[in-house]
Amino acid sequence: MMAVLFSYLKRHIKFALLYFLYALIFIVVFSLYGLPIEAVSYGFVLSVFFTVIFFSYGFTRYYKTHQQLEILKAQVTLSIDTLPDAKDLLVKDYQLLIETLFDKYHALETDSDFKRMAQIDYYTLWVHQIKTPISAMYLLLESNQNENTLSLKSELFKIEQYVEMVLHYQRLESETTDLKIQNYDLESIVKSVIRKYRTLFIEKGIRLNLNIAPQQVLTDEKWLSFALEQIVSNAIKYTHQGEISIACLSDPLRLVISDTGIGIQEEDLPRIFEKGFTGFNGRMNRKSTGIGLYLCKQTLKMLGHDIDVVSQLEQGTTVAIGLDRPNITLE
Numbered sequence: 001m002m003a004v005l006f007s008y009l010k011r012h013i014k015f016a017l018l019y020f021l022y023a024l025i026f027i028v029v030f031s032l033y034g035l036p037i038e039a040v041s042y043g044f045v046l047s048v049f050f051t052v053i054f055f056s057y058g059f060t061r062y063y064k065t066h067q068q069l070e071i072l073k074a075q076v077t078l079s080i081d082t083l084p085d086a087k088d089l090l091v092k093d094y095q096l097l098i099e100t101l102f103d104k105y106h107a108l109e110t111d112s113d114f115k116r117m118a119q120i121d122y123y124t125l126w127v128h129q130i131k132t133p134i135s136a137m138y139l140l141l142e143s144n145q146n147e148n149t150l151s152l153k154s155e156l157f158k159i160e161q162y163v164e165m166v167l168h169y170q171r172l173e174s175e176t177t178d179l180k181i182q183n184y185d186l187e188s189i190v191k192s193v194i195r196k197y198r199t200l201f202i203e204k205g206i207r208l209n210l211n212i213a214p215q216q217v218l219t220d221e222k223w224l225s226f227a228l229e230q231i232v233s234n235a236i237k238y239t240h241q242g243e244i245s246i247a248c249l250s251d252p253l254r255l256v257i258s259d260t261g262i263g264i265q266e267e268d269l270p271r272i273f274e275k276g277f278t279g280f281n282g283r284m285n286r287k288s289t290g291i292g293l294y295l296c297k298q299t300l301k302m303l304g305h306d307i308d309v310v311s312q313l314e315q316g317t318t319v320a321i322g323l324d325r326p327n328i329t330l331e
Helices: 002-011 013-032 037-073 089-143 149-173 186-196 198-204 221-237 279-284 292-303
Strands: 182-185 207-211 216-219 243-249 254-259 306-312 316-322
Touching (some): 002 013, 002 037, 013 037, 089 149, 182 186, 186 207, 186 243, 216 221, 221 292, 221 316
Antiparallel strands (some): 182 216, 306 316
């Protein structure tokens, strides 16, 4: 209220100063003509009285208009039908300008929606179509075993993961998702991810230290698996020797993935979840896109899980995913 009052006073400060100037002129003139002070005072009091009434009326209208505009701000993307009535030509011109901009905004938004949906449809179709030749290549490798089969399977698996990343990126950026939040067995989710990456573990000779007991977690199995895949994939990529450990800890419930890889520079840690950020390791490995950890972070945020990363150069990296969901209960 006070902010609106000060705004109104600022808006009419020139008229107020002009009024007091006129009042001063009349007082001086009346004094020069020797009129009784009572007559001058009476006229001044009447002027102040009617000015206060006029000011109060104007401020009331000003405040109501302000409230209407505050309400409209929350609905401006939907409709501008509740714009206050124009009291003068200048206000009407402003409203016509707003209506023109509103129409242009909706036209651009509609065009953007059509383009985005067309892009989503194209990539979704592309992902499903590309899976057919990938499956065919797996079958060909199975039927033609040689000394290069393991390496070829590894590279083909990476292609498959990049394809899956495109699909999840499109789904994550869409307004609707296929979340199915319920209790899942964490051990089954983790082991499924490990089985998926077993070829890369074997190819690089990395040991796996798995310490997961049966544990129910409230989450979405498919999306949590995708987030874990990004973390495990990075751990394998930047670990040249040693081991990767995956353990479930309690109080609070969290899944911890540790590796003995090259680690992350301290100045890069705050930005590793930014879209497109690759950091020092990414610049060394020119194949990095900076999308995997961004998608991981956004996925876990959507699921209501937090993620924390600590790392030391040449010592390794530890990623902890918080799995407690104290504010969510199943019906």
